[in-house]
Amino acid sequence: MVEFQEGQQTRRGIPIMDFSHEMVVLGRDGQLHTLRGNARERVRTLPTPYEPATxxxxxxxxxxxxxxxxxxxxxxxxxxxxxxxxxxxxxxxxxxxxxxxxxxxxxxxxxxxxxxxxxxxxxxxxxxxxxxxxxxxxxxxxxxxxxxxxxxxxxxxxxxxxxxxxxxxxxxxxxxxxxxxYNVHSRVVVTPRWVTEGIGQMFEPEAMVSGQSGLKIRERVNLDSLTVIRREFGSDLSSDFSDAIRDLIGSDQMFVNSKTTSKAYAVAWSMMFYMAEREPQAFSKVLAGTNRRGTYQPYDRFARLSDFERWVGTDIDQFASKVGWFLKSL
Known part of the structure; x- marks a missing residue:
């Protein structure tokens, strides 16, 4: 365990990343603290093991x-x-x-x-x-x-x-x-936003937490996301839908650009919801694969695309086609 200063407060925690210029410390209450400069230099190691706060x-x-x-x-x-x-x-x-x-x-x-x-x-x-x-x-x-x-x-x-x-x-x-x-994602791993936000979108419908998780699949649908997809791509889902999935897997840029943010959330929902409902093995592989990557390890476009195709067992165009048919069935 280490002791460090944050403003006027003295805190304790355990380092989870330690470089000469920066240290990331997990506090006893579960908060992450990034220490740089003088704060990094004044960290003091304690002769006691790390214990979470009660x-x-x-x-x-x-x-x-x-x-x-x-x-x-x-x-x-x-x-x-x-x-x-x-x-x-x-x-x-x-x-x-x-x-x-x-x-x-x-x-x-x-x-x-x-x-x-x-x-x-x-x-x-x-x-x-x-x-x-x-x-x-x-x-x-x-x-x-x-x-x-x-x-x-x-x-x-x-x-x-x-x-x-x-x-x-x-x-x-x-x-x-x-x-x-609960270890579905890691707070110290670079996880693609289509994975994290897709899950967030999945749980917005009230039926998802009603106690029975929605008896019918239609009750679990995020209607706002489905509406955006139909508005952006049409009811037959144009070839642009496959391109959007590829862009979303390859980078987080669609979330950053205000013109495509709503589309990014909707497409992310469609991908994660399809896998969770129709291909749970692929769903769990995506979550396990993104979770086990190295601490703060960069994740470039090529790696993201190749990892995805390996986890789902098909290429992106075929995957997009399956998601499209699933959405039409709703």
């Missing part, structure tokens, strides 16, 4: 961090920070989403390994308060109802908007949190 420690620290206007509720898998007096609705929503995620993944052969920390969810009283909290965390986000912050390992949302929209966002971000804490 639930009582984390709960106490969260209460101090957010103050008397908030309460910290504990569930089996979460510590939920919320304005006082909001009841159990939010903790139950997070628990329900997580249990459904684990059940869905396990049934498709994805190896699940429980994390070492309780997952932290922060519910701010309204949208303005949420953006203030994101600014404090140095997270740049606009026009969102909530996010999962990889470094802090927290979901942040708010309790002041349309419940249907916030609920879909919460399920999306909670799926990210469950995936990163």
């Amino acid at each position: 639930i009582l420690e984390m709960r106490s620290n969260l209460q101090k961090e957010f103050g008397r206007d908030f309460e910290v509720l504990s569930t089996q898998h979460f510590l939920v920070v919320q304005p006082r007096g909001r009841g159990k609705r939010w903790p139950e929503m997070f628990e329900q989403s997580h249990r459904a995620f684990v059940n869905y993944m396990s049934r498709r052969g994805v190896k699940i390994r429980r994390g070492r920390f309780p997952m932290v969810a922060v519910v701010m009283p309204d949208e303005s308060a949420m953006y203030s909290e994101l600014k404090r965390m140095e997270v740049n986000a606009k026009r969102v109802a909530g996010i999962y912050a990889l470094e802090s390992n927290r979901v942040i949302t708010h309790d002041g908007g349309h419940l249907r929209y916030i609920g879909a966002t919460l399920r999306h971000e909670a799926a990210h949190q469950s995936a990163y804490n």
Whole structure:
């Protein structure tokens, strides 16, 4: 274990990446800290083994961090920070989403390994308060109802908007949190965004976490994503659909370009949803393959494309054709 300074606070954790100019430390509460310059030089090694913080420690620290206007509720898998007096609705929503995620993944052969920390969810009283909290965390986000912050390992949302929209966002971000804490993804591996965001999109429909995961496949469909695909590619899915899949596999650029962002999320959903429902072995191979890559190892276009074709056992045009037929059947 090492000890380091972050602002005015002294923290402890374990190095997971250590270079001469930079060190990434996993804190005792599950947060990732990147130390550079003087902060890197002043790290002190301790003669004690790494131990995660206890639930009582984390709960106490969260209460101090957010103050008397908030309460910290504990569930089996979460510590939920919320304005006082909001009841159990939010903790139950997070628990329900997580249990459904684990059940869905396990049934498709994805190896699940429980994390070492309780997952932290922060519910701010309204949208303005949420953006203030994101600014404090140095997270740049606009026009969102909530996010999962990889470094802090927290979901942040708010309790002041349309419940249907916030609920879909919460399920999306909670799926990210469950995936990163239960070894579906790794927080220190470069994972293609079509994989991570495809899973997030999969869990937006309420039927995915209803307790029965949607009795019919049509109930599990992300209608917003399906609508975007039909708008962008037509009901017969033009050859542009195959090109979009190839571009998405090869790089994250479609997510970065504001003109193609909605298309990127929709196509990512179609790929992951198709594999999860029709080719679960390929689905689990994609997740296992991206998860086991080296820490922060670069991932170029050629490697991404060749890995994908190896995992799914076919070329991209054939894969796109199968996804297309699947979408038409919906």
